[in-house]
Every structure is written in C-alpha cells, then in structure tokens.
Amino acid sequence: MAPATATSTIELTGVGRTYTRGKKTVQALTGVDLTIRQGEFITLFGPSGCGKSTLLRLIAGLDTQTTGDISVFGTTPKQASGRKDIAWIPQSSALLPWLDIKRNASLSSVINKRADRSGATTRKPEDAVDILNEIGLADFLESRPEQLSGGMRQRASIARGFAQGAPLMLMDEPFSALDELTRDTLRLRLLELWDRHKKTIVFVTHSAQEAVLLSDRVVVMSPRPGRIRQVVDIDFPRPRSWELVETPEFVAKVAEVKQILWSAWEGDE
Amino acid sequence: MAPATATSTIELTGVGRTYTRGKKTVQALTGVDLTIRQGEFITLFGPSGCGKSTLLRLIAGLDTQTTGDISVFGTTPKQASGRKDIAWIPQSSALLPWLDIKRNASLSSVINKRADRSGATTRKPEDAVDILNEIGLADFLESRPEQLSGGMRQRASIARGFAQGAPLMLMDEPFSALDELTRDTLRLRLLELWDRHKKTIVFVTHSAQEAVLLSDRVVVMSPRPGRIRQVVDIDFPRPRSWELVETPEFVAKVAEVKQILWSAWEGDE
Amino acid sequence: SSSSADTPPATAGGSDLISAERCAENQAAGPITFLTSFGFVASAGLLDVVTAADKGFFKDLCLDVTLEPGSNNTQLVSAGTAQFAGVGSPSDVLVAIDNGADVSGIATYGNTVAITLMTMADGDVKSLSDLAGKTVGYKGAIPPQISAMIAEEGVDPTSINWVNVGYDPTILPQGQVQALTGYKSNEPLALKAQGYDVKEWDPADYGVKSAFNTQIVNNTFAEEHPTAVEDFLRASLHAYDWINESDANLDEALGYAEKRSESGFDKEASLARWQTEVSLIDESQPADLPIGGENAAQWQPEADMLLEYGLIKQKADVDAAIDDSFVQKIYDGNDLIWPAP
Amino acid sequence: MSSRTSGVVLSIVAPLVLFVLLAVLWQWAAATFKSVLPPIQDIVMDIADRPDFYLTNLGVTVEAALLGFAIGVGAALLLGAAIVHFTFLRSAIMPVALLLNVTPIVAIAPALVVAFGFNQIPHIIVAALSAFFPTLINSITGLRAIDPQALEVFDAMAANRREIFFRLRVPASLPFLFAGARLSVTAAMVGAVVSEFTGSSKGIGAVIVMATTYLNLPQMWAAIFFSAITTLILLGLVGLAERLIVRW
Amino acid sequence: MSSRTSGVVLSIVAPLVLFVLLAVLWQWAAATFKSVLPPIQDIVMDIADRPDFYLTNLGVTVEAALLGFAIGVGAALLLGAAIVHFTFLRSAIMPVALLLNVTPIVAIAPALVVAFGFNQIPHIIVAALSAFFPTLINSITGLRAIDPQALEVFDAMAANRREIFFRLRVPASLPFLFAGARLSVTAAMVGAVVSEFTGSSKGIGAVIVMATTYLNLPQMWAAIFFSAITTLILLGLVGLAERLIVRW
Numbered sequence A, B: 001m002a003p004a005t006a007t008s009t010i011e012l013t014g015v016g017r018t019y020t021r022g023k024k025t026v027q028a029l030t031g032v033d034l035t036i037r038q039g040e041f042i043t044l045f046g047p048s049g050c051g052k053s054t055l056l057r058l059i060a061g062l063d064t065q066t067t068g069d070i071s072v073f074g075t076t077p078k079q080a081s082g083r084k085d086i087a088w089i090p091q092s093s094a095l096l097p098w099l100d101i102k103r104n105a106s107l108s109s110v111i112n113k114r115a116d117r118s119g120a121t122t123r124k125p126e127d128a129v130d131i132l133n134e135i136g137l138a139d140f141l142e143s144r145p146e147q148l149s150g151g152m153r154q155r156a157s158i159a160r161g162f163a164q165g166a167p168l169m170l171m172d173e174p175f176s177a178l179d180e181l182t183r184d185t186l187r188l189r190l191l192e193l194w195d196r197h198k199k200t201i202v203f204v205t206h207s208a209q210e211a212v213l214l215s216d217r218v219v220v221m222s223p224r225p226g227r228i229r230q231v232v233d234i235d236f237p238r239p240r241s242w243e244l245v246e247t248p249e250f251v252a253k254v255a256e257v258k259q260i261l262w263s264a265w266e267g268d269e
Numbered sequence C: 001s002s003s004s005a006d007t008p009p010a011t012a013g014g015s016d017l018i019s020a021e022r023c024a025e026n027q028a029a030g031p032i033t034f035l036t037s038f039g040f041v042a043s044a045g046l047l048d049v050v051t052a053a054d055k056g057f058f059k060d061l062c063l064d065v066t067l068e069p070g071s072n073n074t075q076l077v078s079a080g081t082a083q084f085a086g087v088g089s090p091s092d093v094l095v096a097i098d099n100g101a102d103v104s105g106i107a108t109y110g111n112t113v114a115i116t117l118m119t120m121a122d123g124d125v126k127s128l129s130d131l132a133g134k135t136v137g138y139k140g141a142i143p144p145q146i147s148a149m150i151a152e153e154g155v156d157p158t159s160i161n162w163v164n165v166g167y168d169p170t171i172l173p174q175g176q177v178q179a180l181t182g183y184k185s186n187e188p189l190a191l192k193a194q195g196y197d198v199k200e201w202d203p204a205d206y207g208v209k210s211a212f213n214t215q216i217v218n219n220t221f222a223e224e225h226p227t228a229v230e231d232f233l234r235a236s237l238h239a240y241d242w243i244n245e246s247d248a249n250l251d252e253a254l255g256y257a258e259k260r261s262e263s264g265f266d267k268e269a270s271l272a273r274w275q276t277e278v279s280l281i282d283e284s285q286p287a288d289l290p291i292g293g294e295n296a297a298q299w300q301p302e303a304d305m306l307l308e309y310g311l312i313k314q315k316a317d318v319d320a321a322i323d324d325s326f327v328q329k330i331y332d333g334n335d336l337i338w339p340a341p
Numbered sequence D, E: 001m002s003s004r005t006s007g008v009v010l011s012i013v014a015p016l017v018l019f020v021l022l023a024v025l026w027q028w029a030a031a032t033f034k035s036v037l038p039p040i041q042d043i044v045m046d047i048a049d050r051p052d053f054y055l056t057n058l059g060v061t062v063e064a065a066l067l068g069f070a071i072g073v074g075a076a077l078l079l080g081a082a083i084v085h086f087t088f089l090r091s092a093i094m095p096v097a098l099l100l101n102v103t104p105i106v107a108i109a110p111a112l113v114v115a116f117g118f119n120q121i122p123h124i125i126v127a128a129l130s131a132f133f134p135t136l137i138n139s140i141t142g143l144r145a146i147d148p149q150a151l152e153v154f155d156a157m158a159a160n161r162r163e164i165f166f167r168l169r170v171p172a173s174l175p176f177l178f179a180g181a182r183l184s185v186t187a188a189m190v191g192a193v194v195s196e197f198t199g200s201s202k203g204i205g206a207v208i209v210m211a212t213t214y215l216n217l218p219q220m221w222a223a224i225f226f227s228a229i230t231t232l233i234l235l236g237l238v239g240l241a242e243r244l245i246v247r248w
C-alpha cells in the first residue's frame, strides 16, 4: 500500500486563487502554505466562502491556482489525478441513478483504464464489494440509489472513493446533507475505514465537533480573502468513539477551534 | 399577548396516524399523549421516520389524525389555523421568490384577512419590518430571496412566522439545511426572539445538542411505529448562551438524550 | 366601377337593365360568393365572371357577388358557404353528387376534352403503351379522361406510377415525371413558352368524349333564388361575349384578373390561355346549344367513364345532376337575353 | 475580459459564417436546378419592389395569429386552472387535448372554411387550436410546480383556494407559462399561415398559394421569409415580456 | 381502496362522457349543416368497407414518418452531442435551427418535391425537418443536465471526454431525449401527412387530398382519424421504450 513515488506528501506553497467575473475579481484564496503528511486525516474548517472547496479543488486538479505551487506525491495535481491517485467524495452522494450500488461503487474500474494498466501507479484498486460490506451495504448491492436512504447513499459514495484505491481521498462536506444522527454513525464508520485502509484524507467541514472528532489536524480558515488562520493539532488517542465527545477535553478543544474562528471573523454567519 | 381563549394549552390524547398506500399501511404515529404548556419551548427529537413531521402537521391542522384527539387552545387544529393562531416555519425557507423580503415576511397580512377582522382572535399581527430588524435583516428589506444567503433566507422565514403574531409557532427542522456555523448563530437569535415575544414553540430537530440548548422539554421519539419514548425536562437557566454548551452538565444532558434514543432504537442510522 | 359604353348607366338600387321587381328578388338573395377553381386565371367560366364583377354587370342586375379563390369547391357550395363555383368538368360535379353533394351543374362551357397528357418530344415515350411503369403526374385526382385514353390503347392504368404533383410543369422537362396531365390551355403553352418541345396526347383523338369548365350552384340557393341564378349566368355570359368582342376588351378583362391576382400574373400566357379555351369551345359547340348550355348527352360519356373507373359507386343520374333551366331562361335560341327582363 | 469578447465575437461570427455558407449553397442550387429555388437577389428585389404588398398581407396573418394566440392561450389557461382544481376535469380533458395535438390541424382547415365562411374566423380558429396545447401542458405543469413547503405555509394560515391560486400558483407558474407561450406563438403563426392556404385571398398563406399558382418563386420565398422573421420577432417579444415580468 | 377504484373509474368515465358529448355535437352538426362534417357512422362504414385501402396508405405514411423521425432525431443527437462539446457550434447552429423551427415547413414541401422527385424522399425530408428541432433542444438540455458533483468525480478520476460522454452525459440525458422524442414523433407524423398533400399519390396525406377533390368526407375524416390514432400509438411506443430504458 505504500506509494511508490519519491514523496508521499502534499505540499502547498503560496497558493492563491482569484476568480474574475466580468470586472469583478474575488480572491477566493490567498497565501496558503501547508504540508499534508502521508496517512494523515486533516480537516479544513471555516465559515461559508472561506475557500475550503476552492482549496480542495486545487489539490484535486479540478481547478488551477493563480499563484503558488501544489505538489501531490511529487507531481502536479493533474498528473496525480491522471494516475487515479486522488479519490473525490462530494457533498451530495452524486451516485449515478442508472447504475446499481455495486456498479456505482466500482465506477473507477471502468474509467481511465490506462492508469490501471501503467505500472507506475501508487494505487491498487480495491474490491468495491468488500468495501460495501465493510460499510454495511452488503444487502443492497443490486439496489438502485433511489431505493436507498440519504445516509446509505452517502456510504455508497464513500465506498466508491475507497474502491478507487487512491492514496489520497478528498471529501467536501460529505456529511453536511445528512441528518445529525445519521452523521454521527457515519463519522465513526469513516474513521474505521480510514484506520484500516491507511489513506491520506483531506476533509472539509463546517462543524467544529466533526473536525475535532475526526482529525489529526484542523486547518481553521477565514474568508475575504480566503486564507489559513491557524492549524490546530488534535491529539486524542485513536480509535476514537462517542465516549470521547462527552469528555471535557473534547468539549474544550471544540470550543478552542470555534474561538479561533469567531475571533478571526466578524460577520454573523 | 395572552390568548383570549379558555385554554392556552395544546392537548394530545391517544393520537395516532396511519397512512395507507395501496395495500400497505404505515403506522406513522401511535398513542401520543402530550400536553404543551403556554409559552413553552418544546422539541420533538428522534431519528428519521419516527413521525416528528407527522405529529407537527397534525397539530398544525395540515393533516388529520386517524385516532385520538388534538385540541389547540380549546378548539380543533383546523379552527385554530382558521384564526391564524398557528405559524408554520418549514425546513427550507420556502420564501416566495417573486416577493422582496419585506413582502415575504408580511405574507400573513394579505392571507385569510377574515381572521384579522374577526374580533375573537387570540392573535395580534406584528410589524414584519420590526421583526426583520430584530433578526438582523434591516438592510435587506427590498432584496429578493435569491440575493440572500441560505442563513439570511431562513431568518426571513422565521420573521414571516413571528410577524403572523400567532401564539403557537411550529418549526420543522428550520436549521437543518444550514451549515453548522450559521446554525449556531440562528439558534441564539431564535431564543432571543422567543424570549421577547412569548410564543409557544414546538420545534422539530435531529440534533440532540440543538434540542437541549433550546428547549424547556425534549420529547424523544422512536420509529416503527412512531411514538413518544420519553419526555426529558431541561432545566438550564435562561437566557442561555454558548458558554452553556461547554459545561459538563450540558454535555451530560445531550448524552442522556442521545442515550434514550440509542437504547430505544436498534437501526444503524 | 362604371358600366361600359354599350350599357346605360346603373341607377341606385337597380338599373335600367332589370325590372324593379326582379331587382328586388335578386337583392333578396343577399351576398353571393363565387369560387374560382384555380386562382384568377384567364379561363372560360372564370375570366368572364371576374369581368362581370369588375365591370359591374352583377351590380347592374342587383347581385352582390364576391369572388374567392376556391379549393374544396364542391364542398363549399354544397354546404352553402359559397353559392357558385367553377369546377374543371362535369366529372367533378358527378363525383361530388355521388358523395352526397347538394349541388347542380348549371352551365358548361366546353364540349370537348380540355385535359391533355404531355410527354417530352425527345423522351422515351413514343407511344402510349410506353407509359407502363413510368411516372405520370396529375393534380389532385387522376383525370378519368386520361385513364380512358390510356385504357383505349390497351395500357393498364394501374401499371403506371401515378403521382400527385404541384403546379410546376417544369418537372416534366426536368425528368421527375415522364408524362404530365394538364389543361390544353395552360401547361403545354407554358412549357412551349419556356422553349421546351412537348408532345401532347389528346384524349379526344382516342375517342374520349368529355366537357369542361362547369359552373355549379347550391341547390337550396337555386330553389330559393332562381332569378339570381339566371342573372348570375346572364351577367357572366354577357361578359364572355363582351370579352370576345374585341382585343381591347380582352385586354381590359385580363387587367381585371391581373389586379385581383396582385402579382405573378403572366398577361401573355393568360391571353394565350383564353384564346385556346375559346377556340376549344367554338370548335366543339353543338349547333343546338348556346354557350354554357347543357344537356344529358353532353354529360353522359363522362358519367359512364366514372362508373367504369370506379370513381362513383352507382350509376349517375345525369338528368338530376344538371339543371339547365337557368341557361334556357336566359337564352332566346342561341342569343343571350340582355338586358334582363 | 478577452475571453468574454471572443465569446461575443464568436456568437456573432459563427452563425454568420454558417448563414453565408448556406447562402452560397442556395445560390448554387438556384443556378443549377431551375425552378427549385430562386436566386436570393430575386427575392430581395421582389421585397424591395413592393414592401407594402408583403406588409399588408403579413398584417392580415399576424392579426389572425395573434387573435388565435390570445384565444388559444386564454382557453388553455382557463382549462389549466380548472384542471389543477378539479381532478376529474383532467381525466376528461387531457385525452381530448392529446387527440387534438396529434391531429394534423392543417387538414381540417378547409372544413373550418366550409363551416365559418370566407373571413378571418377559420384562420383564427386554426391559430387558436395550434396555440392551445403547448400552453395547456405548460400551464398545468406550472400551476402544479409550487414549493410544497410554501403551500404548507399558506395552508397553516388557512389561505383559501383563491389566495393560493393567485398568490402562489400563478406567480410560480409564470416561467412555465412563458415557455408555453413561446411554443404557442410559433404554432399560432405557422397555423395561421398554413390555414390561409385555403379559403383566403389575403395573408401570407394566400400569397404563398398565389405564388405557387403562377410559379412565382421569389414571391413564395419572400413570403416564407416574412413569416419566419415575424415569428422570430414575436418570440423576441415573448422573451422580452418574460424578462420584464419574471425577475426572480 | 375505494378512492383508488373511483379514481380509475373516473379516469375512464370522465373522458368517455366528454367524447360522447363531442360525438353528439358532431352528429348534430353533420345532420344540420350539409357537407361540413360526415355522420360518424359513414366514417365507420367506410373504414369497415375497405380497411386495406387505409392501412396500405397508412403504411406509406408511417414509413416516411419513421424514416424521417430516425434521420431528424439522429441528426439532432449528433449535433446536440457536437454542440455540447464545441461551444462555437452552438452559436453557429442554434440560429439556423431556430429559423428552421419558425419556418412553415409545409410551405416548402412542394419545393422539395421539385428538388427530389416523386418518391418518398421529400416526405421523409419534411418529416425529418419537423422531427429535428424538438430533439435538438432536448438533447442539448439533457446532455448538459448532469450533476456537477458527479462530473467532478469523473474529472478527479481523469475520465476522458468519451467516458464522460457515454457513461455520464448520455444516460443522464435519456429522460430529456424521450421527452424530445415524444414531440418529434408527433411532428414527424404530422409533417409526413401534410407533405403528402403534394407530390404523392399514396399515403394518408394523398388520401386526404383525394377526398377533398371528390368531396368524399367520410374518407377525409377516416384518414385524419387514422393519422391521429397512429400518432397516439407511436407516442405510446415511445413511452413504453422510455419505461423499459429509463428505470431510475
């Protein structure tokens, strides 16, 4: 599972992104310096419009920075995605309604097959069915997405990401469309999967609690222009469970992370 | 502001609702006994499908129970809604896109005017502009909904509910479509408004934290068939603030409420 | 419009050309619509009606006549939407009556076949028997006169690829059809004018008997307003005579048609057309019939032909289809009675 | 900025290039196959020669089309509103409306002339029948396309049917109604032109028939051109009205 | 259960009642106004008398309509796919397509006969031109109606254009394509019938012309009836295909 490339980290130096629409320019992101370690669970946390999605899209190669450099495993993001080294898990499950859950989860096996055949890949696709089993969808392999609840669809979407076998997983608020109870279970499920499959995960969230619960480090961002405010280390032992949430240490950490945010940002939403 | 009717409470006795679709029947709600006191902030909490929305719709007169009785201020829900004594605040803001924020918030002033003219009402419509000011939308009176962020739209929707001047406000997950940070601010805003306007509020949520933060009592429900599991009193002093959330007592209360839920319910989402 | 030099000026509510009593009867008929069968072309039974209208002959006889370009003429007249119409030949009347139309033929101009079959002089068709398997164009419906001619030559009409064509005859020289039906007075002249050498196959040469350009009337209207029918024919046949009086008159008449056509009217072609039809009429006119006159003998050959080719379901009652009483009343022998009584 | 400019240039240049190509093709066909297409300059000259002739006849057609449009759309709106309120009407009306939609209305135009005579009525009826169906479908869709949560808000205030209809359904349906109006105005124009093929001596349809009668190809294509351009203008007007009214 | 049953009864009874009412009106008109409408029994008897005559001609029309449908829809799909990939094509093609849509295609049918001769080609072309536009619009809309988040998933896997097209755009567009096909099949049938008014002696359109010439009203209405019913059947087939293919 260890990547075969020279460097297993993601390096961002002086990254900025400016959008131009007509005569208006929006500085979505500015001066981002960040090194993401292999196997790390790192969370981007901040209010709406602080550039979390923009940053994630730059790392995925879905967009290109206007300033600075990004290196993903020693290459540009686009090259990394050409090797299928990056799995993208969006906010909505974005499953294909015409495919059953099994085919949805194994989507990466039919896309960009050249990357599978080239020996130089750092990636080994995993069996989608195994992951669906692990995530509790064993009984729904033949179901279509519309027959599943929102939480089950989101699991299938996560399974699709894991099945790609990419060393880097990018998740843009994967739980924000779910109700809080479903979210609680999925958070722990995700931690289990991550623990077992040893991926690097960059995770975007609006929820301080979620960020603290899941991450090794929380990147607190602030808007106008979007930038990194502070990176907070989260040292709670793993595996983590619901008991942790009720500890005063956890509550204090969540408060600390929120405090950074509030102090940085004077808007009221 | 005190209602002029004989009783200011909402009484539910043995309330049930069964849906029939073809040959399948779903018992959405069964044996609900509950008395809601005047001026109380009560929350319906439980997993998806436990009948929270069904119960709220029955109280609003939007639907009719198949068994049991519901009395809203001494009359049937439909009569109460005929007096415009019930304000309904839905999950999405459900603003009318063709009206500006001011007109949206004062919608109740142009609907069912007969209720306004009949003297027997317990209700006194409030000035929509005042409430929009209170909720921080003073600068957006002429804006159309599409020009506002999700959080601002939800505030306008809440303002519309308060402007109706109804003694009873029903809110079905009004914050669940918002991101967590926006949610945090709106929760406190809502408590301020409630404190000032002395409404009875029945509030539906998936979030134990939200339930505990806002309510005088939390009604924990469980599904299949939907019923009340336990009613938990929340005695934290008011006004409540973010400091409360970090106290061990609060964290324990949230855990207690969640515990009732988990013990009642064996599904995994 | 003013009356022509040879008729006294009209007076209000009538004229010296008609008795006050008859004028009142005609006026009682109300507004009258006449349908042309093909735009405002210079055809017998049409240009004369246009002239009668535009020179005020109808008005002189206290008739309020409007002309409309027709389409489904027998239907429109049968329904009473229009009172009069021109149709191509007695066949059209007989078929319509067979299908329940409430119309009668009241005047027929030509006593021979007006329809012809054209091929290219230098084409493959050297005899009618060469037509088997060829594509032949017609308009609306295959003329029974052509079917009869071909059958006379021993060709099975069903062996021909018949196609319903538009109004453009150049499809013949362009080769889309190997033969084309048309009116002797129109398409052959048009093609020759464009320099094409076409050969005509005249059904009359093969013993086919027919007639052409018949005016029809709505039966109910005719019953209720017989004088209006008489005077409609009187005015148009008077115009027919007037047109043929001089080249100047013909030119004036063509001017009326051109004006009604608004555009595209080819005066030269129209002149040739009129002259062709008039000579066809003159050549074929039986001595005992005035212009427009009708009788069963004139219609019978067509009735037989229609039955033979299955275009009508039962034997036609020609006497019932014709109402020659109106023509008879307006003629004294072969002389048109003008002005009206 | 430069990509926007090039976008604008492209959206003007690209169709122009295609139109020029088509024009060249047309001229080649006109020169090669006689009687198929007239040379473009003949059409232009004919229009330049007698603009009044075309504009007068166009006026007749547009009048019939717009009256028919108003009647057809009006009937569709009324029926749409009725269907949304009374379900049985939907079951009753939709099969008939569907049957009407699959009938070649052009073929019944002559029968309408027989029934209503030589005046504008049959042409207005054809235009109305043509305009009816698209607006009916769109008005039903539109009047139902309301946010169910907004409907709950109205219901909780005990809004009556009238209030729900005028304050919720009608505004919500406007984008759909304009989509329907666009289809209907095209159908009404084409319907009016085609119905004038019989039973009329005025109007663009009659001009086309006259042109066929006398083999006047420039006249025929000039008339088709006027009809198409007018429909485009009417479409533009509908779009303008939409932009003025549907501002959300 | 009882409300469901009464719903079914209603959806059958309601249109029946309306059809019976319309039939009574028709019969009254047929009896009162001569030569406007034929009595229904005459139409039925004519069909019963010679079903082969109608079915043979119907076959000719349906063949032209379906061929035209296939060509028009095929061209629309190709252009739609091209437009989705190359923006400049959209600017080039849409104005021309729009112009085509507002042209009374029926009016150019005779010119097509002159150009292509007396065979099925001109009728197929008219059917194809009629079928083209609705599918073009719907295919463009459909091929663009993809979940942007799904597209990101594909892009993150470095899917190429072909993969995005066939595995994402095409399936996502199917519901739109079927909506377009429904409009196109109706347009193709009406186009085929109307184009057969000239240049053909076979087909439903020719049967209608023949009927007008001879004032054979039962034949005319029988032909219109066959054309309408066939279109309904084709619509049903499209619906069936959709239900078989679009199962999500």
Ligand SMILES: Nc1ncnc2c1ncn2[C@@H]1O[C@H](COP(=O)(O)OP(=O)(O)OP(=O)(O)O)[C@@H](O)[C@H]1O
Residues within 6 Å of the ligand: A019, A020, A021, A026, A027, A028, A046, A047, A048, A049, A050, A051, A052, A053, A054, A055, A206, A226, B179
């Ligand atoms: N394609 C774009 N064009 C123009 N501006 C954009 C674009 N994408 C993002 N922006 C702007 O960039 C800024 C950051 O947007 P981004 O979506 O990255 O924020 P975010 O942190 O993901 O917010 P959210 O929590 O709402 O998802 C915002 O001001 C946004 O309006």
Ligand SMILES: Nc1ncnc2c1ncn2[C@@H]1O[C@H](COP(=O)(O)OP(=O)(O)OP(=O)(O)O)[C@@H](O)[C@H]1O
Residues within 6 Å of the ligand: A179, B019, B020, B021, B026, B027, B028, B046, B047, B048, B049, B050, B051, B052, B053, B054, B055, B206, B226
């Ligand atoms: N109109 C309806 N017809 C049939 N079944 C219904 C209907 N409305 C609700 N149900 C069923 O009743 C049960 C309770 O639904 P309800 O919407 O009240 O749950 P809920 O607690 O609001 O869930 P959620 O948290 O997802 O909003 C569910 O099983 C649901 O499927």
Ligand SMILES: Cc1ncc(C[n+]2csc(CCO)c2C)c(N)n1
Residues within 6 Å of the ligand: C036, C037, C038, C041, C043, C044, C045, C046, C085, C086, C087, C088, C089, C183, C186, C213, C214, C215
């Ligand atoms: C191309 C052409 N088509 C039809 C007619 C027939 N026609 C023209 S005028 C008229 C009315 C006579 O009363 C009739 C029947 C024709 N002559 N030439």
Ligand SMILES: [Mg+2]
Residues within 6 Å of the ligand: A052, A053, A054, A172
């Ligand atoms: Mg984002």
Ligand SMILES: [Mg+2]
Residues within 6 Å of the ligand: B052, B053, B054, B172
């Ligand atoms: Mg609910």
